[in-house]
Amino acid sequence: MCSFTDDVDGPCPTGTWFIVWSKNKDSKKNPAAWSFKRILIQCTCGYDHTKRGSKKRVCAFPLTHCPAHLEISLHPPTGAILRIRGPPDHNLDCASAMIEHRPREPIAPVVLKRAIEQVQSGARMRAVFRTNVELIRKRGYPGFPKDRAKDPHRWLLNQKKDTRTILRAFRRLGGIKVTQKSEENIDGWLDPQSRDFNRTIAEAVFHYHARLAKEERLEVCVATPEMEDAAWKYGHKGQLLLDGTFGVTDSRLLLFIVMVIDKERKGVPAAFLIFSAPTGNQQSSAGYDTTLLAARTAFTPCTAITDTDLKERGALLAVFIGIWLLICRFHLKQCWRNHRSQLLKGEGQLLSDLRSRMIHFERLLLQQPDEAAACTFIAQEKSNLEHALKAANGGSLPDVATSVLKHLNYLGDGFWLRSGLFSSWSDAGRAEAAKRLRCSVDKVLTTTNHVEGFNGALKNSHLASWKRGGRPAEELAISRAKYASAPGGTELIARLSSQSPDLIPFVAYFPDDETRQIRGGDMVLARQIEIPTIDKLEQVTAFEFTCHSSNSLALEVDPITYVVQILLNRAANCECPDFLAHGWACKHIRGATALMEQLKRQGNLSIKVDDIPFPETCQQAIELQIRLGIVSRGRLTKLSAVETVASTLAGDLRESWSTMLNPESDSDEPGNADSEDVSESAVSEPSTPGLEEAEVSLSGPLMLPALELSLLSSPASAATAAHASPSNAFESQAHSRFMFELGKLQHTLDCCNDAFQISSTPAPFNVADTARIEHLQKTFATLQDQLRLRNGVAGAMAPPDAGASVPRTRLAHQFDQDGPGSNKKARLLPPSPEKRQARKPSHSVV
Structure with missing residues (x-):
């Protein structure tokens, strides 16, 4: 029981004991002032997972109905054990039980404490993980073990496993009830009758509507006093930008950012409009209501720029009468390019x-x-x-x-x-x-590059550091060594080893790929790869090739180019999206190697170059990358020699590579906004x-x-x-969009109408299909009124008043009992019934 003196959180995690519950007499006080704590520990073989409704058992050992359990009373400040009671003996089946799953490995308390302190000081999660790697390399943590394989704790933080633990502890310190649902926390902060009412947050939220029914949505509009001042200072009679983005939370929420431009031509957020996707919504970007965008009408901008979205543009016209609307040049060219392609x-x-x-x-x-x-x-x-x-x-x-x-x-x-x-x-x-x-x-x-760049920095830098990531491979090997000697440990390790992680190396590997090999050769023949320059990276010869994209055109003033690096130490990389997304040798790398072979045969290389044995598999590329000390993605400017202090440092390198650097969001800086x-x-x-080609060939020039x-x-x-x-x-x-879509829709509807008329056995639709058909009929009825209105037909429905669509600021609650200090929670629904949705490539032409 000495482990309780060293760590009051529980016994050795690689054994068969685990903590069922712990109770503190003085739970409302600081943990250092707790006077009495009770802990119930139980043998893993005696825990029945079906009692809690779990269908799959994830405990390290099988269920043998072992009766062993202990209730331990201790003094938290000193760790002194005051009393132990309960049967400590295991049954015979437990003694011969074989390990089935990887045991739980709690993070070392000193590591967790340091991480929480960093988050409190304002550090991002990426900085927390980076500091953790550096301290492990330097053995800078107090009590760092000499042999981590024999230590019961885990010292290397894992973004997938530990982010939630660190953030929950941090949120508790900030007054966030982590055991409470997010919608209840938000409602409590904004409800003046709640004990959790937060005046600072409430003053920054100028519109809020909770989701109380299935057909409703969560609506939160935020503008701090600083943002409101910026809106008046730079947005009134100035330029306004508006754009929506999603993927900022685990729920399907759409965030609209209203931005103004300051005197230095930098974007300044003026408001954040957040709302959830409605039930049954197929696409987050289409599931919003323009009345929400019209919630803030304080200042009056002179011009605004948006993408081609009709709802955004219509909302701005409804709120700011006479505003001059421009369409983003990037989105315009994207539509033209898609149609041309x-x-x-x-x-x-x-x-x-x-x-x-x-x-x-x-x-x-x-x-x-x-x-x-x-x-x-x-x-x-x-x-x-x-x-x-x-x-x-x-x-x-x-x-x-x-x-x-x-x-x-x-x-x-x-x-x-x-x-x-x-x-x-x-x-x-x-x-x-x-x-x-x-x-x-x-x-x-x-x-709209200002707001697009802000979106990228928000999701790929600020929010990405709070999201989950992968598990380092070498750290997994260290954790497996802890239970290798346990009964059944060898079989478990063999089973886990067959699960290869999906990691993308920073150096290229060369699988058999005839298509990319041919395309690379075509680039050499088309002279799209320039003669390489030769440089030295720490005594290693490096060839740099400038490759012009195969889609580049002779008329382009500044065509896209990619830099390919080939080092004589077997490392190669490229800047193109194909290599960055997969890690294999792209057509540019293969073309550069072909050009280098051609120059070598012609005797046009100033130095002697032997055949370079490039990695052929992803695993070989990973091992080469670790050996060369490459810990970042992109163009190499230096090589860091890796120390040879056993496997822990290799695990650190792999951890820093796989969890701290996201291949899809390496750059936090947006492009040139202008x-x-x-x-x-x-x-x-x-x-x-x-x-x-035969169809488009001409008989003459x-x-x-x-x-x-x-x-x-x-x-x-x-x-x-x-x-x-x-x-x-x-x-x-709106006319152009309607007539453009009508050409495609009319053909589809005519085909369906013909099929229904041909069918001799009409069958009823099911309930779900009937509801969708009724919704379509209502849409057709409303659309018919709008078409009649534009054609001057009498009896058409009058257009709604633009001012009536502006929602009023409201707090929506339903309390069981009203009274001062009441802490009854509103009957709230989750923000959105739909799952989180990622951005997809745009092929729209409108």
Whole structure:
């Protein structure tokens, strides 16, 4: 029982005893002042997991109904044992029991104490784990064991296993009831009648609505006094940014960030709008109500920039009458690129030339002075393409002409040039915004990069450090050594060893991949890989290759390039997304190795290079990485020699690599917030096979006139200028979206209607399908009223008052008893019935 003197939390964790419960006489006092503590420990073989409703047994030893248990009374400040009672003897089956699962390994108390102190001082969880690794390397913890395999505790923190423990302890110190549900904590902080009422939080929340029914949602709108001051100082008569993001919590919550721009052109958050997805919502980004976005109407911005989302733009128009709305240039180009990629997909020189011309044409379209000039510019390009394609194809239009003309129609009156919408995305619209802001055009934002960068830093830096991660492989080996001598330990280790962790190395490994090998060779033949530069990294020769992306175009001013490093010590890496996401040798690395072999055969290398035996498996790459001391992802600037002090330091390296550095969020810094030119190859085109080369080949050369920017104002400019208002632009965008989707939806509905008419045995729908059909019928009825209203049909429903949609600040509670000091909890539902959703690649063209 001496272990209780050293550690009052429990006995040796690798034995068969475990703590059932512990009670403190003075639980409300500081633990140092506790006078009496009772602990009940029980043999693991006597614990029946089915009594608590568990179907799967995870205890280290099997159930043998062992009667051994002890109740221990002790004095917490000194650890002195006052009394022990209970049967300590085990039964025969328990004595011969074989270990079945990995035993619990509690974290060393001194490590936990240091971690909590760091969190209290404001450190992020990533810094906590990094400090833990450094202290283990230096053996800086008090009482650090000489042989960790013989120590009952775990000294290396694990992000997946220990983050929750550290944060729960920290939250207790901050007054958060960790045993209480999050929705109850929030409601208690904002309820003036609750004992948990927090005035500071309540003053920062200007709108709150609890989720009391299944059809409702959680709504929380936050603006601190500093944020409100910034909104008035920089947002009133200034520029406003609005964007939504999700994936910030385990529940499916959508966070909208309202941001303003200060004098240094930096984004300053003005409000956070948080709400949960409604029941049955398929996509978080579509499950919100514009009335919530209209909750704050204090200041009046002059201009605003958003993505192409109609709900966001409509909410801003409803709240800020007359605001000038701009569409983010990045999201606009993304829509154009997606539409172009869907129509002009495939291989061949003709398709490549047409894609390049369309990209250049789209850039010039943005610079047209007005809507009429843009329409004229598109009409001229249609005529030029038709004549050139006919001339090159013997007088007839090839099949590819249909796709090109369809894309030009999409850029024109098919979607983006409906009356009034031109001013939302063109340079002319930016000029009008500059006039309203009384500033130069270059001061007007072109993208939502400020808020997008804030989203990235929030999720990938601030919140990512509080999320769970992986388990280090070497630390797992140390923990297994603790129970290797236990009965059945060898069999358990063999079973656990078959479960290989999914880790991504920092150096490339070369599996058999014919596709990437061929693509790498094609890049060498196309001269997309430059001659390498040779450098020395701590006496190790390193070759650096500059690879131009295979999607790069000759017309691009600043095409995407990736740097490939190949070291003679077998290490290789690349900056491309393929390598960063998987760790295998991408086409750029394979192309660089092929170019190096070619230069070696030609005798054009200044130094002698033998064949480099690169790692062939992920495990070999991991071992090479640990041996070379590579502990970070990206371009190598130095090599750290690893000490040879047994396996603990190798485990530390692997821990720092696997748990502290997230491959998907290495950079916390957002990109250039003012940059609007996003490379067309930043998002790869869909891999769906497109037109065959034989279908797009022409009998003669394609002779097209050069594209030039002709800023010729049309006589209709004055007429179109009258339509250039934010409300008309929004209405035009709604028209374009409806007609664009109607073409696809009508065909589907016609097919279903024909099938129903052909069927001779109509069958009823089930209850769930009937509810969805009723919802669709209600949507059709409302839509029919809106269509009648726009066509001037009598009897159409009048549009709702914009001011009536603004929600009022409210606290929604239902108490069983009312009275001063009452601590009765409201009947609250969880924030969202839907699971957390991750961001998916956007293929939208609207």
